[in-house]
Each structure stands twice: as structure tokens, then as C-alpha cells.
Amino acid sequence: MSALPLITDWQFYAIAIPAVLMVGVSKSGFGSGFGSLTVPLMALVVTVPQAAAIMMPILFVMDIMGLAAFRKHFDWRLIRFLIPFGLVGTVVGTLTFRMLDAHLVAGIVGVFTLLFLAQRLAFPPRPDSPHPPKWLGALLTVISGFTSFVSHSGSPPINAYVLPMRLPPLVFTATMAAFFFAINLSKWIPYAWLGLLDLRNMSTSLALLPFAPIGVLMGLRIAKRIEPKMFYRLVHLGMFLTGMKLVWDGFFAA
Template identity: 70%
Template sequence: MSLPIITDPQFYLATVPAVLLLGVSKSGFGAGFGSLAVPIMALAVTVPQAAAILMPVLLLMDLLGMAAFRKDFDLRLLRFLLPFGLLGTVIGALLFRVLDAHVVAGIVGAFTLLFLAQRLLFPPTAHSPAPPRWLGAVLTTTSGFTSFVAHAGG
């Protein structure tokens, strides 16, 4: 089986900066702007294609991140957030077959803008109070949902 190689220069003009932004953001220097990678790539390919192209990169980066911080994490926070992330993933899986690619693009775009606005309007500081638990639950469920539908090729 041979995979086609993308030769469109517009694809590379969008993808190279998107992947660089994603890498810088995942390393901690990009202030969360890595979430813009899929929308930037969507300028040249469909959202499902962009997500599918980025998936191996994201998985490798997550594995390296988990290895680097394997002894430094908050188990209580993980136990609180994990069920909500799974809930969002399950909701995404249940709705996956009925969602049109244009709807997925709209959902991912809307939540990207919401997360970006939240980050810009309410940047965390060293002395910021912890956000309310309900907000963590809502944002984590939303993140699980959007991650599933975007990365499942919806």
C-alpha cells in the first residue's frame, strides 16, 4: 500500500508553522497556543486530515512529556479530572457518527476560540486562586469531547 505524498505548497506553508507552534507550546513556552495548530492546518486541508496528521506528533510528545514528569504530578488532581476527560471522550464517541465534518470544524473552531479567550483574558499567575472545581469539570469534559471528534477524523 502506497501513501500519497502531499505536494501542495500551501499545505506546507500552513503545516510547518502549525507544527512548530505546537512543539513550542507543548514544551511550555507557547502559552497554550498549540491548540491553534489544527485550525491553522485547516487552511490547507480538512479538519479531520489536519488532526490525523498531527496525531502521531501529539502522541510522541505526550509520551516524552509523561516520561519527563513521571515523578512530578498531582495524583489528586488526576483522579478528579480523569473521569471528566473520559466522559467527554465517550460523548464524542457517541456523537461521532452523526456529526458532519463541517459541524466538527465549527465545534473545534468555537472551542479553540473559547479556550484562547479564557487564556488571554484570565492568564494564570503564581498567586492565582484555584479555579472552581465545576469549571475544571466542564473544561475537561469539553476537552475530552473536542479531542475525540477532532482526532477521530470526524
């Protein structure tokens, strides 16, 4: 019986294992930024589409764990608003995937991430600040579905809409878990149609899968003990690191 044709380069695993742990921690909530670093990091050793395909089964396991852990904290009204627009974004991603330069998309997402973060830090919202308008939420959620499809970097756009609502950390985490479960689930058929779910990618994903629950459990322990103020500081740090990495990959990397 022949061995599975997975990636065997040690350099890949030296980057991929920490990246998987990072996205697992992100599923506990403050990865609103950190999780988007996974594909850009893995793209140092494999192509962006291959990195995105390898992450698919791993994200599925993480999403299921997140849904189970935070099932009592969903904001169903917000979820019902977000998911249809996110799915529109995945359709756009499916139809344009072959025409896109994934690095350019990453760079554009990074620029908007940093602009949003700068605006929030320069003009922090007051407790009585109104929520962002729904038309902006719809637009940002479509963009989130699109960038999630292309490179699993859907968190920054949707954060620009949801973070100003200042939801309690557990509600924020649960709502994002439900949203990205639906978005990631919708990618399976398009990814297969595009030929990304081949045996080598799926075998490599299987090798990385044991690290998925470790990262999620690490994040859950932190999320249930963290103060809201520190929670949002970590969100902002994750967004800053994500934005800088995406900008570098999009406009400066060779």
C-alpha cells in the same frame, strides 16, 4: 514498490511544518494556547478531520517525550481527578462526530477562550484566591476532552480550570502532559472506527514526524529556563491567538 500515498502539495507542508513545531513547543507547557492553533492552521489546506487524523501519531510521539521529560513533576491528585472527565468528553465526541460542524465547535471554543482570558486580565487572581470549584473543573474537563477529540483544541477549556491554581510551571506542564497523553491515547480506536486513520493520512503524518522532537526539544529548553511570570504571559498570549483564530474559523471564514 509504489511510493506512499502522502500529501504532496508544497502549500500543505509550508503550513504543516511550522504548525507541528508550534505544537511541539506547546508540549513544554506554555502551549496551553499555542498548540490549539495547529489543526485550525492545517485546516487552511485540508479538512479539519483530516488535519486531526494527521496529527494523531505526531501527538503520540510528543506526548511520550513530554511524559519522559517531566515525569518527576506530576500532580497525581489533580491528574486522577481530570482524566475520567476528559475521557467522558472523548466518548461524547465519538458519538457526535458525524453530526458536528467542526468549525462551529472551534468558534464556540474560541469565544469561551477569549472570555476567560478577558476575565483573568480584568480581575487577576490574588495569591489567596480560592481554587475554582470541582463541579466547574469537571464540566470544563469534559468540554476539553470533547474539543480535543473534534479538533485537538482541548487546552483552552481545561486551562480555564487549572490556570487559576497557579501551579509552578513544571508541575503545570507535567500535569497537562499526563492528561493529554491519556486523552490522545483514547482517540485511536474511535478515529480508526470513524475511518480517519487511512494510509494517506498516516503516510503524511510519517513525513512530518521528524519535526515533532525538534519542536519538543525547543520548548523544553525554554520551559526549564523561563520565569513563572513570563511563563504565564506566554500562556495568555497563546490563548489570545488561539481564541482569535478559532473565532475567525468558526464564524467568519468562508
